[in-house]
Amino acid sequence: MKKNFTISWTVGANDGPVLLREFLKKKRISKAALTDIKFNGGALYVNGKEESVRKQLAASDIVTVIFPPETVSTHMEGIPMALDILFEDEHFLAVNKPPGIPTIPSRYQQNGSLAQGVLHYYECNGIEATFHAVNRLDRDTSGVVLIAKHRFAHSLLSQQQTAGNYHRKYAAIAEGEIVSPLTIDAPIGRNTDSIIERKVCEDGQHAVTHVTPLKKLSAIEGTLIKLNLETGRTHQIRVHLSYIGHPLAGDDLYGGSKDYMKRQALHSSEAAFYHPFLEKEIIVKAELPEDMMKWID
Incomplete structure (x- = not known):
């Protein structure tokens, strides 16, 4: 029997009278979520009695939302994998993804994804959840990946992303000094000559990257840099650095050399988000991987 995620609130003195529908809207439960609850095994309770969204609420009423059970995708099975867990509670899991594995399976790599490793971890620990990635990283980019353990948590973090309140920092090694x-404020769009590559183009999507140099790396004629993004376009960092003539070390897709790095030298070093259930900011950090550290040391 699958366990349903449940959450309760007490209607405050200044909140009522109000319809249950409006109360839940203020709690950021969307119309789509309400439809999912109604038709897929969830329920809404007020003071222990099942009610519809038209129920009138008064101060001190206890509202309980039972979300539908999580269903693991039938096309993806768990695979044993050592996970570097940075943060975990009943709502979120943050892991340090190593380079060389995709976040989710792709047509180029069907097995060995982080998603499959997380699903195996869930299975071994009795966690009834499917894989809800809040952010994804390219196969050869390392660092923080945040995962929601249930649909509501994923919805709330997606709203934070849309509002620009989910912040990530990156560390990278750029070629040159x-x-x-x-x-870098330059729009990014698809390169029509490639199904993978992006480029700076006038009709692309707005993209802004802030670059801060940290250390000159004389051994490889490069620079260790910190990056903050205002937007999250596909390959944004890789495209922008190539555009200004400082491609990532190892990023041969965008003009970088593989003389020192065998993959793009890019690492998601930090993620900061407002935890909607603990009601506080959470900052998750991941140390630089060995292949980047050896050139810095």
Whole structure:
């Protein structure tokens, strides 16, 4: 028997009278979520009695939402994998993804994805959840991946992303010397000659990257840099750095050399988000991987 995620609130003195529908809207439960609850095994209770969204609420009423059970995708099976867990509670899991594995299976790599490793971890620990990635990383990018353990948590973090309140920082090794901080404001779109590659183009999507140099790396004629993103376009960092003539070390798709790095030298070093259930900010950090550290040391 699958366990349903359940959450309760007490109607405050200044909240009522109000319809249950409106109360739940203020709690950021969307119309789509309400439809899912109604038709897929969830329920709404007020003071222990099942009610519809038209129920009138008064102060001190206890509202309980039972979400539908999570259903693991039938096309994806768990695979044993050592996970570097950075943060975990009943709502979220954050892991440090190593380079060389995709976040989810793709047509190029059907097995060995982080998603399959997480599903195996869930199975071994009795966690009844499917894989809800809040953010994804390219196969060869390492670092923090945040995963929601249930649909509501994923919905709330997706709303934070849309509002620009889910913040990520990256560390990278760029070729050449970057002397001072700079901002790259250049739109990114698809390269029509490739199904993978992106490029800076006038009709692309708005994209802004802030670059801060941290250390000159004389051994490889590069610069260790910190990056903050205002937007989250596909391959944004890789495209923007190539655009200014400082491609990532190892990123041969965008002009980088593989002389020192066998993959793009890009690492998601930090993720910060407002935890909607603990009601506080959570900051998750991942140390640089060995293949980047050896050039910095």
